[in-house]
Amino acid sequence: GAVVSQHPSRVICKSGTSVKIECRSLDFQATTMFWYRQFPKQSLMLMATSNEGSKATYEQGVEKDKFLINHASLTLSTLTVTSAHPEDSSFYICSARNPSRQIIADTQYFGPGTRLTVL
Amino acid sequence: AQTVTQSQPEMSVQEAETVTLSCTYDTSESDYYLFWYKQPPSRQMILVIRQEAYKQQNATENRFSVNFQKAAKSFSLKISDSQLGDAAMYFCAYRSFNTGNQFYFGTGTSLTVIP
Numbered sequence: 590g591a592v593v594s595q596h597p598s599r600v601i602c603k604s605g606t607s608v609k610i611e612c613r614s615l616d617f618q619a620t621t622m623f624w625y626r627q628f629p630k631q632s633l634m635l636m637a638t639s640n641e642g643s644k645a646t647y648e649q650g651v652e653k654d655k656f657l658i659n660h661a662s663l664t665l666s667t668l669t670v671t672s673a674h675p676e677d678s679s680f681y682i683c684s685a686r687n688p689s690r691q692i693i694a695d696t697q698y699f700g701p702g703t704r705l706t707v708l
Numbered sequence: 709a710q711t712v713t714q715s716q717p718e719m720s721v722q723e724a725e726t727v728t729l730s731c732t733y734d735t736s737e738s739d740y741y742l743f744w745y746k747q748p749p750s751r752q753m754i755l756v757i758r759q760e761a762y763k764q765q766n767a768t769e770n771r772f773s774v775n776f777q778k779a780a781k782s783f784s785l786k787i788s789d790s791q792l793g794d795a796a797m798y799f800c801a802y803r804s805f806n807t808g809n810q811f812y813f814g815t816g817t818s819l820t821v822i823p
Contacts, residue, residue: 623810623811627751630797630816630818631815631816632799632813632814632815632816633753633799633811633813635810635811638810680751682751682753684753684811697803697811699752699753701750701751701752702751702752
């Protein structure tokens, strides 16, 4: 159990357009989801924490109006990159927390990631 | 925020040999969790092993084991009998026990396994 999916797995878009990435917990309800960004050969950088039914908490330096996060249900969080530019090209990874396993350390389950390329 | 340091950007090991990846961290907390994640070329993050800070016994998972030195804030990963499938990026991560589920990742170590 505890599978997280992301869609799409890769997307190419033109500069100035918006792109939506979906993160779904397939077999559990996730009250909290996390969005990370990873540049080539670098570590994962936390962008924001998404809580179901409330506003996301963004890390310092992450533009809220550029990276819109919506966690409308217990199984779905979306990240929308608005007015994308080439510098937004990156690998975006989500993870989900399973509250039923709150006391177990490995409660974050990672999605397979989405590669965004902005032309 | 907690910081996690991996001082070895790249490591290599001969197949069937043993390799140790290092990780140090900085925290003022007494209770926390430490993890090693593997990221193969598919980019899917895979949990390798975890350690609860309150446990003195080092965690082991088959060929993977850790050397957890709490006082030194050190958390190294030992891979025994290395296999070609072990080639990947390895990330050390820290999670606070009390302040939510946010993970702090190290910069990663790229492991090459030589046949």
